[in-house]
Amino acid sequence: MRKKMVAGNWKMNLNLQDGVALATNVKDSLANDKPHCDVVVCTPFIHLASVAEVLKGSVVGLGAENCADKEKGAYTGEVSAEMVKSTGAQYVILGHSERRQYYGETAEILKEKVLLALKHGLKVIFCCGETLEEREDNRQNAVVKAELEGSVFNLSAEEWKNIVLAYEPIWAIGTGKTATSDQAEEMLAYIRSIVAEKYGQAAAEDTTILYGGSCNASNAGELFAKPNIDGGLIGGASLKPVDFKAIIDAWKK
Secondary structure, three states: OOOOEEEEEOOOOOOHHHHHHHHHHHHHHHHOOOOOOEEEEEEOHHHHHHHHHHHOOOOEEEEEOOOOOOOOOOOOOOOOHHHHHHOOOOEEEEOOHHHHHHHOOOHHHHHHHHHHHHHOOOEEEEEEOOOHHHHHOOOHHHHHHHHHHHHOOOOOHHHHOOEEEEEOOHHHOOOOOOOOHHHHHHHHHHHHHHHHHHHOHHHHHHOOEEEEOOOOOOOHHHHHOOOOOOEEEEOHHHHOHHHHHHHHHHHHO
């Protein structure tokens, strides 16, 4: 059975003290009420080491929101995959639409990041998704396929086991618009089919694919009921402990 997962992406929010408090809250809320899925919080770089201490021995995993496309060296301000791993993190989000859009991350840059993350023992939550214009032109399948081919379909079958995919329709991120559960299921089924073409049906069935894009406490149950949706990559709602817990609990229904 492939893993179910709810991953929080804090983005550029919360100072260190507030981040530690939120992580503590998430950990405590799940201590006696075990989740029916994997739970991961992905935090800004400066939070990682402190939050790793908070989460030690708990059911909650830890991830970074990014890492550098270089191994090490004179790249002022960058944070390498090895540094991320050394904090105690197990995951890294790569390919998020905000990184592509605001920081010019190309398929080639992301390919390097993915390889370095895997080399240093991190699991990758790799994001893909289309803009509103691309969806209106009915190009969503081609766009998503190109993003996967450009950055992760070069991996070996063994490396692929450490990839989690997250489909995030860019038009539904932070906009309050959500893909309908049918739209999300259709895209995730398509993504699984192209993974099967590349790595075989068994690998595709084992690949965890998340939906990201205004997933919240009120729609999580409907989304997670779909056969190809294995969980959510949660933005804003992951900053609110009650909402985040409600999304995690959607797996119990």
